[in-house]
Amino acid sequence: MVPGIAATFGRSCEVVLHDYRSPERSVIAVAGNVTGRRIGDPMSDIGRRVLAAGDAARTEENYLTRTPDGTVLKSTTIPLRDDDGTLLGALCINVDVTALARVRDAVGDLIGAAEPGATGDPPVTAFTPDLAASTDRIVAQHERAVGLPAKGFDRARRLMAIHDLRDAGVFELRGAPGTVAARLGVSRAGLYNDLRTIREAPDAATAPELVDEDLDSRRTPP
Template sequence: MAAEESLEQERNAILAALGPVADGIAATFGPVCEVVIHDYRRPEQSVVAVAGSVTGRAVGGAMSEIGLRVLARGDKAGDELNYLTRTGSGQLVKSSTMLLRDSTGTVFGALCVNLDVTAVNQAQALLGALAGIAGSGAGADPPVTTFGNDIDSVVDALVDAHLLHGNQTWAGLDRARRLELFRGLDERGVFAVRRAIEQVAQRLGISRASAYSYLSQSRATDQTSEGDPT
């Protein structure tokens, strides 16, 4: 008990010490920069500090689907650096997620840096067009990421994305695809959130008991068990 209390104090001290660091990074890069500090011990209200404003996050807000994915990987997770994503409003954001670990190596939070590079991307496209090389070297369009101050919007977006990816409705999915949907949500850390199973059930229009059954089956090593909950 004393050891765990000591670790909790250590984690709290690390989070507190990073506040000025977040302010300094945001001040250095200016209004296009946002730095968010997450405490993964509270997925539903993981944001404990914010400097700058790019994704509209606020203290007390929830982690994004990126954070949920890290949470699902646990201590095996690694830093995710210099990746591109796009907000629901169309902003192109370059981000880095750097994990926070205590002295035992346990992941308990993250320091996230988000840069709004929308204007840079537009300027690059304009210069390319002027130079006659428009479209060269264009990569895949960055995925849209839901940044919300409530975890419900993040969970709903993940469920909808799974269905829209296959242009399907829940009723149109066979048993294998339904299990695949629950397995995918589980791998993305959705069910680490309190009451997520109830929310997923409501979003899909099924009973909570059915949702628990699908989740249990999706986690089982033997996927040949008979019976399809309704």
């Protein structure tokens, strides 16, 4: 099925089959060459997000993303489950639409439509990430937002960063707690405490005012 789908769309298409039971070597079949992935590669940022969603994972159709080198992709991710409904993997289809996007912008410019890129650039996805690179990318976004290195974050910002790392599926990767703790400048015990806080009071990662005053009262008694 994988090579058949890729052949239907031609050389601008890539189809990747993932087995999520082995996150660090999830790619088990590839046809086409758009993102440069090979059999045995780990799952991407998108794959880790789907894995983290678990039972709530749903097919995501025709979303735009962008590789670090600027290639614009139209992608579809289809979760795959066993007979009991357990998430096992995903079938991912990526179509390189970079040239089409440039034609769209050129035509829009000629006819006086919206400025090229006015709708915003699609998010960047690392398709061949490692743990350190994925952690650094997400933490760096928070560093830019507050203009401070991660080791200078207050607890509210640190919780927001850990929340985003968790949603991106970083903690599904082997060795994640040590890597994340080192990047944020906290101990493993402190990291586990923050993760517990996010589980018990999810709003704490998006409502900083809860962190210092209200969080203790929201926790479930032991």
